[in-house]
Amino acid sequence: MGDGILVVDKPAGWTSHDVVGRCRRLLSTRRVGHAGTLDPAATGVLVLGANRGTKFLTHLVAHDKAYAATVRLGVATVTDDAEGEPLGEPVDATAVADDALAAAVGALTGPIQQVPSSVSAIKVDGQRSYARVRGGQDVELPPRPVTVSRFDVLDRRVDGPFLDLDVVVEVSSGTYVRALARDLGRALGVGGHLTALRRTRSGPFTLDEARTLEQVETEPRVEPLAAVARRLFPVLDVDERQAGNLAHGGFLPATGLEGPVGAFAPDGTLVALVGDTPRGAKPLLVLVTGG
Secondary structure, three states: OEEEEEEEEHHHHHOHHHHHHHHHHHHOOOEEEEEOOOOOEEEEEEEEEHHHHHHHHHOOOOOOOEEEEEEEOOEEEEOOEEEOEEOOOOOOOOOOOOOHHHHHHHHHHEEEOOOOOOOOOEEEEEEHHHHHHHHOOOOOOEEEEEEEEEEEEEEEEEOOEEEEEEEEEEEEEOOOOHHHHHHHHHHHOOOOOOOEEEEEOOEEEEEOOOOHHHHHHHHHEEEEEHHHHHHHOOOOOOHHHHHHHOOOOOEEOOOOOOOOOEEEEEOOOOEEEEEEEOOOOEEEEEEOOOO
C-alpha cells in the first residue's frame, strides 16, 4: 500500500484508535494514524494517513471542522454528553424562548474563550484529563481561545421536560462541541448536553468522499500525497536543481506564501512541504530521497 490519505466515515461505537487498527489490517501496513479524534459515540469524517501520509497529519489537524449535532436542554451531565451521569434533576426547558435561545447562541459564536470538557484528551500533569475524571478526581481545565464561525439552530423538538435542538456548527481546531452544548444550557439556566454528533467536514475533506469501513475493505486505496497537497496547500514549481537541494534538506528563496507550500519537481513529483523562515523556505517535510 502506498503513501496517502484516506477519509473514513467513522461508525458509532468505535474509537478513533479502533478505526486506525482496522485500517492497518485493511491497508496491510502498520503505519496508519489519524488527524482529529472523534469520540466513540460520534460518527463522520475521520482523516487517516498511511505510511508517509502519517507525516501529513500534523499539517491537517489544525484545519477547521464542521458538525451536525443534537443538543438536549434540560439537564447537564458529568461528561457534557449522553454518556455521563446527570448533574441533578431535569428541569423544564420547553419554555425557553426563541429570542433567549438566539441571544445565547449568538454569545457562543465568533471568537470565544472555551473551557474544554473535563473528559477531553487534554493532558494534565502528564495524564489525560478523562483518565483523571474517571479516577474520581475533579479537573478544572483553563479556558482557551477558539472560533465558532457558524452556530445555527435548524430545528427544536420537545421531549417531556427536554428541548432538543438540531444544530450545525463550524469551528476552529480544538473546539469541543459538547462544551458548546454545556455552555448553551448553562447560559439559559436549564443545563444542557450533547446527544448526537456527526462530523461532516474536516478541512477540505467532506462526507461526500468519506468511505465506510466496508467500502475500504472492498477497495483498499488511499489518495496520493501529491494530489492531497495540491488540494490543501499553495503549489510551488521547482527546477531539478532546487528539487535536489530540497531532497537534501536545503533551503530555497522565501516563497512569500502563507503556511505549508507543496514543492513539485518538473515531473510532477511532490518533493517536500516547505515553509518560509527568515533564512528562506525551509523543508518542513521531505518526501523524496536525496541521491
